[in-house]
Amino acid sequence: MSITAGIDVGSTYTKAIILDEKREVLGRDIRPTGFKLTEVSRATYRQALDNAGLTEDDVDYVIATGIGRHQVDFKDIHVTDLTASARGSTLLFPKTLTVLDVGGQTMKASRLDSEAKVRSFRLNDKCAAGTGAFLEKTARYMGFETTEIGPLAATSKEPVPISGVCAVFAESEVINHLSMGTPPSDIMQGSIQSLVERSVQLMKRVKAEPEYTLIGGILRFDTMANAVRKQLDAEVNVPDKDTVQFVAALGAALLGQRRLEKLREEKSTAADVA
Amino acid sequence: MVSDKHEELVGRGNREGAQLFRDWFGELSHTAETGGQAAYVFVMGSLNEILKTFDLPVVFPEINSLQTAVRRVAHEYLAEAEDYGYSPDICGYVKADFAMLQRGGDHPMGQVPKPSIAVLTNACNTYIKWAEIWERMFEIPVVTIDIPGTREADGQTWSGHVDFDNDRRYVEAQLRELITTCEEVTGKKFDIDKLREVLHHANGISVGWKKVLELNKTRPSLFNALTDGTIFLGVANGFRGTATGSAYFERLVEEMEYKAEHGIGTLTEELYRLIFVGVPCYPIFRRFNEMFTEWGGTFIHSTYLWFASGGTNRGFEYDTARPIESLAEGVLISVRDAMDSMFHQDRVLADMIEGYHVDGIIYHPIKSCRTVSTGLADARRYLSKHHDVPSLFIESDMMDRRVVSEAQMKNRIDAFFEGLASRRQQATIG
Numbered sequence: 001m002s003i004t005a006g007i008d009v010g011s012t013y014t015k016a017i018i019l020d021e022k023r024e025v026l027g028r029d030i031r032p033t034g035f036k037l038t039e040v041s042r043a044t045y046r047q048a049l050d051n052a053g054l055t056e057d058d059v060d061y062v063i064a065t066g067i068g069r070h071q072v073d074f075k076d077i078h079v080t081d082l083t084a085s086a087r088g089s090t091l092l093f094p095k096t097l098t099v100l101d102v103g104g105q106t107m108k109a110s111r112l113d114s115e116a117k118v119r120s121f122r123l124n125d126k127c128a129a130g131t132g133a134f135l136e137k138t139a140r141y142m143g144f145e146t147t148e149i150g151p152l153a154a155t156s157k158e159p160v161p162i163s164g165v166c167a168v169f170a171e172s173e174v175i176n177h178l179s180m181g182t183p184p185s186d187i188m189q190g191s192i193q194s195l196v197e198r199s200v201q202l203m204k205r206v207k208a209e210p211e212y213t214l215i216g217g218i219l220r221f222d223t224m225a226n227a228v229r230k231q232l233d234a235e236v237n238v239p240d241k242d243t244v245q246f247v248a249a250l251g252a253a254l255l256g257q258r259r260l261e262k263l264r265e266e267k268s269t270a271a272d273v274a
Numbered sequence: 275m276v277s278d279k280h281e282e283l284v285g286r287g288n289r290e291g292a293q294l295f296r297d298w299f300g301e302l303s304h305t306a307e308t309g310g311q312a313a314y315v316f317v318m319g320s321l322n323e324i325l326k327t328f329d330l331p332v333v334f335p336e337i338n339s340l341q342t343a344v345r346r347v348a349h350e351y352l353a354e355a356e357d358y359g360y361s362p363d364i365c366g367y368v369k370a371d372f373a374m375l376q377r378g379g380d381h382p383m384g385q386v387p388k389p390s391i392a393v394l395t396n397a398c399n400t401y402i403k404w405a406e407i408w409e410r411m412f413e414i415p416v417v418t419i420d421i422p423g424t425r426e427a428d429g430q431t432w433s434g435h436v437d438f439d440n441d442r443r444y445v446e447a448q449l450r451e452l453i454t455t456c457e458e459v460t461g462k463k464f465d466i467d468k469l470r471e472v473l474h475h476a477n478g479i480s481v482g483w484k485k486v487l488e489l490n491k492t493r494p495s496l497f498n499a500l501t502d503g504t505i506f507l508g509v510a511n512g513f514r515g516t517a518t519g520s521a522y523f524e525r526l527v528e529e530m531e532y533k534a535e536h537g538i539g540t541l542t543e544e545l546y547r548l549i550f551v552g553v554p555c556y557p558i559f560r561r562f563n564e565m566f567t568e569w570g571g572t573f574i575h576s577t578y579l580w581f582a583s584g585g586t587n588r589g590f591e592y593d594t595a596r597p598i599e600s601l602a603e604g605v606l607i608s609v610r611d612a613m614d615s616m617f618h619q620d621r622v623l624a625d626m627i628e629g630y631h632v633d634g635i636i637y638h639p640i641k642s643c644r645t646v647s648t649g650l651a652d653a654r655r656y657l658s659k660h661h662d663v664p665s666l667f668i669e670s671d672m673m674d675r676r677v678v679s680e681a682q683m684k685n686r687i688d689a690f691f692e693g694l695a696s697r698r699q700q701a702t703i704g
Contacts, residue, residue, distance in 0.1 A: 172682045173681055
């Protein structure tokens with residue numbers, strides 16, 4: 001049996017997936033990335049293996065992805081998270097043609113071809129106001145935990161506009177709204193809507209077509225996916241809450257399986273020729 | 275009791291200016307609907323004098339774009355241009371104009387006609403690339419008038435100086451080429467007597483504009499250079515060379531003189547007289563001004579009214595006896611002054627501090643426009659070094675609300691006024 005691992009070293013969280021050749025997830029782990037990328041990628045990998053009841057010797061191929069992929073010193077190869085997310089998304093939703101990935105520090109929209117290859121992509125502008133980190137910061141500033149973002153926004157009655165493209169400027173707007181007595185729920189929902197506007201704009205730029213698949217940590221909150229549905233006026237795929245952060249790692253592990261299959265084919269062809 | 279004359283005069287410039295603006299856009303919409311010809315021009319050297327001689331309606335894309343921001347829809351146009359592929363860092367005026375043209379000229383104030391010709395100067399480097407977009411989109415002739423700028427700070431030359439006379443001849447030759455191109459585009463023969471008439475009307479605007487700006491030395495100030503001034507500026511640009519524009523400024527001078535005579539100011543209590551340097555913050559145009567008026571501060575002057583009127587503030591009067599030569603001289607002096615207003619405005623501001631009773635200078639660099647923003651830090655340092663006048667540096671944009679942080683701006687403005695108040699208190703104590 002072929003076992004592969006996908007390690008996604010994101011700016012906020014590091015994720016690992018252990019996959020077998022039947023595309024079954026055998027184990028996984030997630031933990032904050034911090035600033036020691038090599039150590040955290042190794043720790044996440046080992047924990048995922050433990051969860052699967054396996055050891056490093058059982059793994060045939062490791063593919064690293066994410067912004068910290070170059071720091072994974074036990075990888076066989078690395079791929080960008082755009083490629084990995086495309087593969088992961090189409091494994092979960094085979095008819096996916098557009099992927100929106102809202103991560104901690106970046107937001108990415110990709111248009112795929114029918115073979116899950118990235119045809120075009122766009123990333124957010126230089127600043128972080130269009131990312132998950134901004135939402136988390138906004139929540140924290142108002143005294144709420146990240147896990148409370150969804151429930152808080154769900155109680156909003158009159159969302160306020162947050163237009164700043166820069167996270168610092170946007171934070172000033174939040175402070176201004178608070179000083180004017182705006183309820184935190186309306187500020188939170190306004191921040192989410194601002195994020196959604198930017199997301200949909202990115203999707204338009206890649207000439208998005210259905211099916212749309214949304215991934216990334218922010219999609220843990222239903223309110224985000226609902227707002228995107230509303231803006232696009234179309235249905236969107238969202239992996240279940242446990243999986244939504246693992247899609248790139250899953251895609252990397254899947255690419256590992258493909259790579260092994262290709263290597264086996266090449267070996268078999270070479271044997272035939274011999 | 276308020277007299278009939280008071281009722282008639284006070285605020286007339288704003289009322290009539292707004293109506294003229296609507297009329298102007300109405301005519302442009304008519305031109306668009308009937309497929310008539312139009313010229314695309316810029317505020318710094320519109321060459322309206324020649325275009326009006328050929329009866330070409332003028333479209334100012336800069337004005338169209340800023341109107342989308344004032345009407346709070348600029349973000350829609352900017353997003354469309356960025357969807358097309360323009361970077362967020364590119365001039366917001368260009369992007370809004372491009373998106374509007376992609377929409378077939380659909381503008382919140384009406385329908386903008388397609389260009390038959392574009393005329394520009396080198397006063398802004400973006401003008402050149404902007405016009406090239408139209409050249410490709412509409413396959414129209416683009417005429418760029420290269421205006422020699424000031425060689426060094428305080429180094430302007432005047433008629434009789436060899437450099438100036440050479441420069442004037444250089445501009446005149448280009449104007450003659452423009453006339454030839456206009457003849458080709460319109461199929462009309464150039465009429466020099468009509469040019470004389472247009473120049474005569476343009477003189478009315480120049481003289482009136484200069485007078486209006488000078489009248490704001492009065493205490494309390496007669497108009498707010500940021501808000502009211504922008505309305506006057508729009509008329510000065512759009513109606514340059516017309517009898518309507520000339521009459522408007524004559525009546526505006528009358529209004530301002532009446533207000534000066536009767537001590538009618540823009541604020542109930544004018545506490546601080548300020549000069550604005552840069553381009554206004556159109557996405558929150560009214561609110562921006564309120565952040566100053568709440569403290570009793572009013573803008574008595576603005577460098578925007580200089581460069582965005584193409585230097586008309588100088589009050590240059592054309593000699594209709596030698597129209598083309600004089601037009602070249604006027605364009606050279608005025609556009610050169612507009613360029614200097616962006617880079618060498620510090621000397622002129624320094625001269626105004628006393629006469630206009632200036633309490634502070636507000637510098638407003640903007641993300642969209644490096645041309646007007648680049649020299650502001652140096653200009654501010656020069657003034658601070660040589661003159662005891664407080665100044666404030668606040669950054670935002672003329673179009674893009676994503677880079678306008680009202681909360682941060684207000685904090686700085688409040689701190690600035692607290693400083694002004696404390697300074698005044700100390701001066702009183704001695």
